[in-house]
Amino acid sequence: xxxxxxxxxxxxxxxxxxxxxxxxxxxxxxxxxxxxxxxxxxxxxxxxxxxxxxxxxxxxxxxxxxxxxxxxxxxxxxxxxxxxxxxxxxxxxxxxxxxxxxxxxxxxxxxxxxxxxxxxxxxxxxxxxxxxxxxxxxxxxxxxxxxxxxx
Amino acid sequence: xxxxxxxxxxxxxxxxxxxxxxxxxxxxxxxxxxxxxxxxxxxxxxxxxxxxxxxxxxxxxxxxxxxxxxxxxxxxxxxxxxxxxxxxxxxxxxxxxxxxxxxxxxxxxxxxxxxxxxxxxxxxxxxxxxxxxxxxxxxxxxxxxxxxxxx
DNA sequence: GATTATCACCCACTACTACCCACAATATTA
DNA sequence: TAATATTGTGGGTAGTAGTGGGTGATAATC
Numbered sequence: 601x602x603x604x605x606x607x608x609x610x611x612x613x614x615x616x617x618x619x620x621x622x623x624x625x626x627x628x629x630x631x632x633x634x635x636x637x638x639x640x641x642x643x644x645x646x647x648x649x650x651x652x653x654x655x656x657x658x659x660x661x662x663x664x665x666x667x668x669x670x671x672x673x674x675x676x677x678x679x680x681x682x683x684x685x686x687x688x689x690x691x692x693x694x695x696x697x698x699x700x701x702x703x704x705x706x707x708x709x710x711x712x713x714x715x716x717x718x719x720x721x722x723x724x725x726x727x728x729x730x731x732x733x734x735x736x737x738x739x740x741x742x743x744x745x746x747x748x749x750x751x
Numbered sequence: 752x753x754x755x756x757x758x759x760x761x762x763x764x765x766x767x768x769x770x771x772x773x774x775x776x777x778x779x780x781x782x783x784x785x786x787x788x789x790x791x792x793x794x795x796x797x798x799x800x801x802x803x804x805x806x807x808x809x810x811x812x813x814x815x816x817x818x819x820x821x822x823x824x825x826x827x828x829x830x831x832x833x834x835x836x837x838x839x840x841x842x843x844x845x846x847x848x849x850x851x852x853x854x855x856x857x858x859x860x861x862x863x864x865x866x867x868x869x870x871x872x873x874x875x876x877x878x879x880x881x882x883x884x885x886x887x888x889x890x891x892x893x894x895x896x897x898x899x900x901x902x
Numbered sequence: 903g904a905t906t907a908t909c910a911c912c913c914a915c916t917a918c919t920a921c922c923c924a925c926a927a928t929a930t931t932a
Numbered sequence: 933t934a935a936t937a938t939t940g941t942g943g944g945t946a947g948t949a950g951t952g953g954g955t956g957a958t959a960a961t962c
Binding site: 614616618622624 | 952
């Protein structure tokens with residue numbers, strides 16, 4: 601089994617009647633030391649899941665946000681307001697509050713996406729809609745961003 | 752045996768029913784220290800295989816993106832979404848997820864191409880079609896690019 | 903205080919996959 | 933040329949991952 605600290609990849613799982621969502625075993629193995637997570641509302645119509653250590657880093661960083669700029673304020677409020685601590689059970693599942701499931705329009709099926717230091721949970725519906733509308737990048741945006749990265 | 756860190760050359764291998772693809776022994780010998788790879792969706796209709804160290808370079812770049820700007824988030828998600836860690840087995844094969852095989856239209860035969868710091872996996876179909884259409888460079892493009900290279 | 907709802911913990915089943923072994927074909931060495 | 937190692941390909945199996953449901957303790961409501 602490959603060991604890396606960062607979360608990557610996409611997984612399709614089911615949410616049961618108790619609001620339990622499986623975390624991919626790859627993700628659990630990636631950070632065996634992390635058993636506590638913070639779930640909260642994403643900026644996009646999805647759910648963010650932070651391992652505790654990453655959440656703490658963010659809490660520290662939140663102090664640096666501007667009180668004046670609107671996106672900063674929104675971000676800060678979103679992150680703190682809906683945040684809940686969770687642990688996973690013996691089967692590797694976390695419990696996601698119904699408010700958040702509703703927000704992400706998740707009913708039965710969920711798409712789990714690893715985004716380096718956090719995990720996103722989407723409904724198929726929200727994700728495709730997001731991709732269709734605002735989600736798409738223009739060629740210019742894409743090239744700008746790609747240029748900032750690597751190669 | 753000639754020693755190079757870079758992957759070059761083209762190889763024709765088969766993908767078995769379990770989605771296993773052989774990595775050319777030349778490639779394995781090129782970087783004996785690298786046993787972990789990241790397979791992901793290529794920009795072109797093919798599969799990218801990065802040795803872990805190369806992938807990490809990219810991840811470092813991704814870490815600098817803004818959590819607040821929407822294009823940044825989308826870009827980041829697209830990069831991580833289709834990525835998976837793999838190791839090769841005792842026979843030197845890696846497992847490629849079906850989603851990616853479908854994306855590259857690979858069924859039984861695969862074309863492995865070494866592109867310096869990464870490996871590309873193509874289907875014969877996608878490759879020839881790509882060459883016919885968008886793959887060809889205009890003379891102007893070619894000259895522009897050639898000018899950027901050091902000979 | 904009685905009743906209901908909620909949640910953490912436990913058990914059970916199925917499908918998959920990581921690991922193992924096998925073998926033919928080619929390349930390398932004696 | 934014969935012997936040996938390496939390479940590419942195929943398949944079987946034990947362990948694990950994903951899913952569903954049950955139960956007792958605790959909290960909430962009347």
